[in-house]
Amino acid sequence: xxxxxxxxVSLAQIAAVMGVVMLTVMILTLAERKVLGWMQDRMxxxxxGPYGVLQPIADGLKLFFxxxxxxxxxxxxxxxxxxxxxxxxxxIGFAVIPFGPTMTIELFGxxxxxxxxxxxxxxxxxxxxxxxxxxxxxILGGWSSNSKYSLLGGLRSAAQVISYELNVGLAIVGVxxxxxxxxxxxxTEAQAGGxxxxxxxxxxxxxxxxxxxxxxxxxxxxxxxxFDLPEAESELVAGFFTEYSGMxxxxxFIAEYANMILVSCVAAALFLGGxxxxxxxxxxxxxxxxxLAWIENVVWFAAxxxxxxxxxxxxxxxxxxxxxxxxxxxxxxxxxPIALGNIVLTAIAAYFFPR
Amino acid sequence: xxxxxxxYFAAVIATTSVLVVALRNPVxxxxxxxxxxxxxxxxxxxxxxxxxxxxxxVVYAGAILVLYLFVVMLLSIKSEERYHNQLPVAxxxxxxxCTEIILLLIQSRTAASAQAVPADPVTGSGxxxxxxxxxxxxxxxxxxxxxxxxxxxxxxxxxxxxxxINEQVQQ
Numbered sequence: 001x002x003x004x005x006x007x008x009v010s011l012a013q014i015a016a017v018m019g020v021v022m023l024t025v026m027i028l029t030l031a032e033r034k035v036l037g038w039m040q041d042r043m044x045x046x047x048x049g050p051y052g053v054l055q056p057i058a059d060g061l062k063l064f065f066x067x068x069x070x071x072x073x074x075x076x077x078x079x080x081x082x083x084x085x086x087x088x089x090x091x092i093g094f095a096v097i098p099f100g101p102t103m104t105i106e107l108f109g110x111x112x113x114x115x116x117x118x119x120x121x122x123x124x125x126x127x128x129x130x131x132x133x134x135x136x137x138x139i140l141g142g143w144s145s146n147s148k149y150s151l152l153g154g155l156r157s158a159a160q161v162i163s164y165e166l167n168v169g170l171a172i173v174g175v176x177x178x179x180x181x182x183x184x185x186x187x188t189e190a191q192a193g194g195x196x197x198x199x200x201x202x203x204x205x206x207x208x209x210x211x212x213x214x215x216x217x218x219x220x221x222x223x224x225x226x227f228d229l230p231e232a233e234s235e236l237v238a239g240f241f242t243e244y245s246g247m248x249x250x251x252x253f254i255a256e257y258a259n260m261i262l263v264s265c266v267a268a269a270l271f272l273g274g275x276x277x278x279x280x281x282x283x284x285x286x287x288x289x290x291x292l293a294w295i296e297n298v299v300w301f302a303a304x305x306x307x308x309x310x311x312x313x314x315x316x317x318x319x320x321x322x323x324x325x326x327x328x329x330x331x332x333x334x335x336x337p338i339a340l341g342n343i344v345l346t347a348i349a350a351y352f353f354p355r
Numbered sequence: 356x357x358x359x360x361x362x363y364f365a366a367v368i369a370t371t372s373v374l375v376v377a378l379r380n381p382v383x384x385x386x387x388x389x390x391x392x393x394x395x396x397x398x399x400x401x402x403x404x405x406x407x408x409x410x411x412x413v414v415y416a417g418a419i420l421v422l423y424l425f426v427v428m429l430l431s432i433k434s435e436e437r438y439h440n441q442l443p444v445a446x447x448x449x450x451x452x453c454t455e456i457i458l459l460l461i462q463s464r465t466a467a468s469a470q471a472v473p474a475d476p477v478t479g480s481g482x483x484x485x486x487x488x489x490x491x492x493x494x495x496x497x498x499x500x501x502x503x504x505x506x507x508x509x510x511x512x513x514x515x516x517x518x519x520i521n522e523q524v525q526q
Contacts, residue, residue, distance in 0.1 A: 078382065122483065125409035132417025136389065139421065143382060143428050151428065158425040162418055169413070182406075182483055 026056040039317040066246040078144035083251035086137025090258035096123035123184040135161040142240035153239030157230035167217040170339035174346040188274030195278035205349035218263035226319040264308035275301040
C-alpha cells in the first residue's frame with residue numbers, strides 16, 4: 001500500500017514534468033520559426049490560427065498521419081529502435097532537475113518534494129550519463145538507414161559528441177569544486193542570496209570561462225547550428241534522419257528540442273543560480289506571502305531557461321555552420337585547454353579561499 | 356528484494372556477455388555490450404555505489420562504446436566471419452576457467468565463508484567523497500601509476516599520428 005501510493009505520487013510527478021517538457025517543445029517549434037522569421041525580417045508562420053500560434057498542432061497532426069516508410073535494405077530492428085534510443089535519454093534527464101525551491105509537503109502522510117522528481121546525490125553525473133546515451137540513437141539511426149548520407153551523419157555525430165561531451169564534463173567540474181556536491185538541488189541551494197552568489201560570477205573564482213565553454217559545447221552536443229554537422233542540410237540532405245518519416249522523424253525532432261531544454265535547465269541550475277532570484281529572498285516572501293514564494297522562484301527558473309533557448313535561436317540566425325576540421329580543432333585545441341585551465345585555477349582558488 | 360535485483364542483473368549480464376561474442380553482426384554485439392554496461396551499473400546501484408554506476412555509464416557506455424561503434428561503422432562490416440573458427444581454443448580455455456571458478460567456489464564455501472565482508476554501506480558524507488578520499492590517500496600510488504600509464508598511451512597515440520603527417524609532407 002505504502003509502496004503503491006509512493007509509486008502513484010512519483011508517476012504523477014513524472015507525468016507533470018513530461019507534460020511541461022512536451023508543451024515547451026511545442027512552444028519551441030513555433031518560437032524558433034517566429035524568432036528566426038523576425039530576425040530575418042519575415043513574419044514566420046501566419047496561416048494556422050491567429051498569428052500562426054496553432055502551427056505546432058498542425059505540424060504534430062501532419063507528422064502523425066504521414067506514411068511510415070522503412071527503406072528497403074534498412075535494418076528494421078535498429079531503424080525502429082534508434083528514435084526511441086534518441087528520445088528516452090533526452091526525457092529521462094529531467095528527473096533530477098530542481099524546478100523550484102527545496103521544500104517538502106505532506107501528501108497522504110508522505111514527504112513529497114514537489115519541484116524535483118528525484119534528488120539523488122549524483123544528479124549532474126546522472127544527466128551526463130544519459131546525455132551520452134542519446135548519441136546512440138543518432139549513430140544507430142544513421143547506420144541502420146543503409147544510406148550514405150545517413151551513415152556520414154551518424155559518423156560525424158559520433159566523433160562530435162565524444163569530443164564535446166568531454167568539454168561539458170570538464171566545464172562542470174569547476175562548479176562542483178565550488179559547491180562541493182554533485183546534487184543539482186545542493187548546487188542550486190549553494191547559490192542562494194543574490195546574483196553575486198551565482199557561480200558564473202561567484203567568488204573565489206568566477207566560472208565565467210567554464211560557462212562559455214559549457215554553452216558552446218552544449219550547442220555542439222545538441223547538434224544545433226553552428227555545430228549541426230550531423231544533419232547539415234546543404235551537404236547531407238538531412239544527415240542521420242534522411243530516411244526517416246512520420247512519427248519516427250518526430251521522435252528525433254522532439255528529442256533534439258528536449259535536449260535543448262535539458263541543457264538549458266542544467267546551465268541555469270549550475271551557473272545562473274537555478275530557481276534563485278537575483279536578489280536575496282523573494283519579493284513575495286518579503287511581502288509576507290511565504291506560501292506563494294515558490295511561484296516567483298519557478299518563474300525565475302523558467303526565465304533563465306527561456307533565455308538559453310532564445311540564445312539557441314539567436315545563434316542559429318547569426319552564425320554559419322563550421323567546417324568539420326574547424327569543429328574538431330576548436331573542440332580539442334581551444335575549448336579543452338580552457339576547461340582544464342579553469343579546473344586548475346578553480347581548485348587553487350577553492351583551496352586558499354574556501355567558501 | 357535485494358536478491359531479486361541481484362539475480363536479474365546477474366542473469367542479464369551473463370546473457371548479454373555471451374551475446375557480445377556470439378552475435379554475428381558487430382553492431383548487435385555493441386548493443387549487447389551497451390545493455391551489459393547498464394546492468395553492471397545497476398549492480399553498482401544495488402551496492403550503494405552510485406558514483407561508480409554513473410561513471411561506468413559515462414565512460415564505458417558514453418565514450419568507449421561510441422568509439423567502438425564509430426570504428427565498426429567506418430569499416431562497414433555487415434557480419435564478421437574471420438574470428439568464428441576459434442571454437443576449439445576458446446572451448447578449452449573456457450572449460451579451464453570454469454573448473455577454476457568451481458574449485459574456488461567449493462574452497463571458499465568450506466574454508467573462508469566465515470570471513471564474510473561486513474556490510475558497510477557508505478552513508479553520511481556520500482560515496483563520491485569516499486571514493487575521492489580513498490583514491491588520494493590509501494591508493495595514491497596505484498592511482499598515479501594508472502595515470503602515468505594513460506599518459507604514456509596518449510603520448511604513444513600522438514607520436515603514431517604525427518609520424519603519418521611527416522611522411523606525407525616528405526612525399
